[in-house]
Amino acid sequence: MNLLFITSNRVGDAILSMGLLSALAARHPDARITVVCGPLPAPLFAHHPGVVRVVPLAKRRHGLHWLDLWRQIAGGFWHTVVDLRNSLIGFSVPRLWLIRLGRHRADSHVVEEESALLSEDRPTPPRLYLSKAQMAEAAAVVPGGRPVLALGPAANWIGKQWPAERFIDLAQRLTGPGGVLEGAAILVSAAEHERPVAGPVLEAFAGQQTIDMIGADLPSTAAALARCRLYVGNDSGLMHMSAAVGTPTLGLFGPTDDQRYRPWGEQCDFVRAPQGWRELIAAVDSGAVPGNRLMDGVTVEMAQEAAEALLARTEKADG
Structure with a gap:
């Protein structure tokens, strides 16, 4: 058929x-x-x-x-x-x-x-299938032996982008001394044309192991994300990719509808700005808030708490 x-x-x-x-x-x-x-x-x-x-x-x-x-x-x-x-x-x-x-x-x-x-009683989760060759290539890029924190600081609209300095602050808290991912490597992913946004996040961790996936093709990116311990990123295709390969995924939301587009799966969670997405869009349309400030309501503390809770939940499920 x-x-x-x-x-x-x-x-x-x-x-x-x-x-x-x-x-x-x-x-x-x-x-x-x-x-x-x-x-x-x-x-x-x-x-x-x-x-x-x-x-x-x-x-x-x-x-x-x-x-x-x-x-x-x-x-x-x-x-x-x-x-x-x-x-x-x-x-x-x-x-x-x-x-x-x-x-x-x-x-x-x-x-x-x-x-x-x-007419499914329970939705079938999206799953992205990769070849053995793709996974083997990813193993060379993302070696085992230490956890990897993946970050997706770009998005297709500036209004959806959490400030780069907050990604850096969050990653330092999670991977620094006493963090839940202490000593983890940092992987940064984005399209090549998004390097001006994502590059500074990667450069901030030059003193520890970093993995540059900016500009990598999508199958290679997916295979690399599948080897990461946690992904944190804006509402984007990369966020859904991370969820679809089974990586614990935390989505950051502001002027988009988390009810429709949050990362899907038991290994996923999201945080959003206190304002509703419609309120944020209206604020931009009226000129009350510039487009590059729509994610300001998502604090580093909010993201850290959600990331730590997600990791604890997934570790319990795995155990």
Whole structure:
């Protein structure tokens, strides 16, 4: 049976959809799944169970990318088309079943919203699958023997970025003398164009072991994060990636909706600014608060307390 799975261009949303993809693969173990997504997250689907083909869909003007896709897939018959982008593709190809997103469910996480498409009693957590070769390469970059604290200080909007000096302060508290990760190495991850934001955080720990993953490709980054003891970062695709490889993950939220986009999983937690995200957006729109100050309500003390509690909880679960 052939199954077509159309998901997001964005890294974070594509990773969150992996829960639904896993549920479909488990429900149809003999399915041959074709995944359609943006070029950036495409490599992350290569080793997912049931996936036989990944089609990177680069946007073109006037929606011509959908015509490109139709030309590639219209010749076959699809048992099920799952379209999380609500395009017209599902109506234009031969298929038996079509599953599309409806209206957003109030106060529901994206994972819960998508799992409802299959009427799951309990959502299947997003999981990112990596190859043995990728994990072996990561072992050379992130050697064992000491814990590693991973930091994600960048985001796709300055309003979501916790100040770099607070990342530095937090990491010093966690990895310094008496810290819960005393002596841990520091891994910093971001896209190459985000080096001006993430680089100063890395440079602040030049006196201890550091791992520079700024600009690394996404599969290599995922494999490295899977070897870390804790990830702390802004609301971003990297945050969801860390959660999807099973690393204890603490997300930092301000002007985005934690109810929909918090990191998903029992090994995850989040802290947010005291103001609601709508209030923060309104403050920016009115000019009352500059865009680069929206995360100020998240203090280092808040993040430290949450990080220590998360580590204690995951260690208890592991023990």
